[in-house]
Amino acid sequence: MLYLVGLGLADETDITVKGLEIVKKAERVYLEAYTSILLVDKEKLEAFYGRPVIVADRELVESGSDEILEGADKVDVAFLVVGDPFGATTHTDLVLRAREIGIQTKTVPNASIMSGIGCTGLQLYNFGQTVSMVFFTETWKPSSFYDRIKENVQIGLHTLVLLDIKVKEQSLEDMARGRKVFQPPRYMTVAQCASQMLEVEEERKEGVYGPDSLAVGCARVGAADQKLAAGTLKELTEVDLGRPLHSLVLLGKRTHDLERDYIREFAVDQASFDANWKKTYGETS
Amino acid sequence: MLYLVGLGLADETDITVKGLEIVKKAERVYLEAYTSILLVDKEKLEAFYGRPVIVADRELVESGSDEILEGADKVDVAFLVVGDPFGATTHTDLVLRAREIGIQTKTVPNASIMSGIGCTGLQLYNFGQTVSMVFFTETWKPSSFYDRIKENVQIGLHTLVLLDIKVKEQSLEDMARGRKVFQPPRYMTVAQCASQMLEVEEERKEGVYGPDSLAVGCARVGAADQKLAAGTLKELTEVDLGRPLHSLVLLGKRTHDLERDYIREFAVDQASFDANWKKTYGETS
DSSP, rough: OOOEEEESSGGGGGSSSSHHHHOOOOOOOOOOOOOOSSOOOHHHHHHHHOOEEEHHHHHHHOOHHHHTTTTTSSSOOOEEEEEEEEEEOOOOHHHHHHHTOOOOOOEOOOOOOHHGGGGGSGGEEEEEOOOOEEOOOSSOOOOOOOOOOHHHHHHTEEEEEOOEOOOOOOOOHHHHHOOOOOOOOOOHHHHHHHHHHHHHHHHHHOSSSTTEEEEEESSSTTTTOOOOEHHHHEHHHOOOOOOOOOEEEESOOOHHHHHHHHHHHTSSHHHHHHHHHHHHOOOOO | EEEEEEOSSSSSSGSSSHHHHHHHHHHEEEOSSSSSOSSSSSSHHHEEEEEEEEOOHHHHHHHHHHHHHHTTSSSOOOESSSSBBBBSSSSSHHHHHHTTOOOOOOEEOOOOOHHHHGGGSGGGGGOOOOOOOOOOSOOOOHHHHHHHHHHHHHHTTTTTEEEEOOOOOOHHHHHHHTOOOOOOOEEOHHHHHHHHHHHHHHHOOOOOOOOOOOEEEEEEEEEEEEOOEEEEEEHHTEEEEEEOOOOEEOOOOOOOHHHHHHHTTSSSSHHHHHHHHHHEEEEOO
């Protein structure tokens, strides 16, 4: 059996009791470590599980899935995924491959950022589609997220923006020369995301949002040091929420007073928050 | 401290290790038992936790929150929520009340149906806003869900439909006479949901969807006997997915071949599925 086990969002104790039992008993345990990260390292996980864990990088999962699946018709193999196995990154391809070669699979769900973002107090019913924001380079500034946000904005919905992480990435030069040398990991911050968003609005000028649009920056959702910052995109370009992972929610027009009351607590500047809320949503009750 | 602890979706072992430690140590433990249910009863939870649990009905949570919060400035109180505490049902009002009276809160996230629905293999990025479907009566058939689905359909997104549950509901007559007699619990099935959806389309005639629209019915997401059924809304009106809880996803036009490959496995009728997929999305590759 192949078990896809969600690890939740923050540390080693966010695994479910059901998931932990599977991990303890499985023949081999892989940790998917390139689309998201926990806030603790592999050694901490191994100590908690009382067993070794094999780190699965993108190459292994995308090209070497048969290695992961080997023998899983007879023994149990666990594939650990930060968040939920079918959350922000879905591992449908691994399950489809398992099906093809007659291996059964089971999933152990856990918190994903797609639902954990509810910790902002913003109602998940009011969210439209989720978008991803990648690191811009001098020559590559993909802005398809802007079109998606526009669709959400037009019907008044919030947008969750998931921020790029670069783990085990090669430089273009190293890649060209076939050198397996990796760059240090990089994690996009809320400030970078807000400023890339504004850069694209300045370029596209469709008025989807602007410097005064309200948003909530989130860091380390679910962790003891979780931090939220509500403010305008302009304000968020200067906020420092500390270590990764970060994400951001752009507020839609369809809001509820309870949402305002909840996020106001996290305002970078409450006077500015109130003024911008009033401008966008009318009188506060 | 008030801890809001997510229980996940299926049984007692879906709690996280972090959540379980809090439950074991807290002075009082409440179980929110009116917006969703686990597939095991309170006694099973109490045996697993090794401690008593107080069932919190709607009345207690909505009018008696001060009773729940009593003393939580000095001792730990745990408030258990099926799924995630800020998932389908948010408990922002309880947290806001705690803030008002100076009680600190912490949340322990868990799987919610809002992310667990990824088990269908449908990508969460392709979902628009989530809607709720309530039990229709002869005289009350609220159709605001139809407008929300229309917005999602227009931009090609999937819609998760959450199905009504009625726990500890009074009949109108008993309510009028002030009798605290409760009806047996009721849980909407995928078949009922599909038929109410078609009823509203027949009434409104805006062509948002129709009998041939593809959808996936889901039962007991995350449980050992989880069951999925992919088919047309017409087909789903006749499907029997067994005991609760059920939910349904109406497919949008923005789909990926991987999504088709994944859900085809659960087709009520694969020939019909292929024909309807082709009609809606063009040639299968």
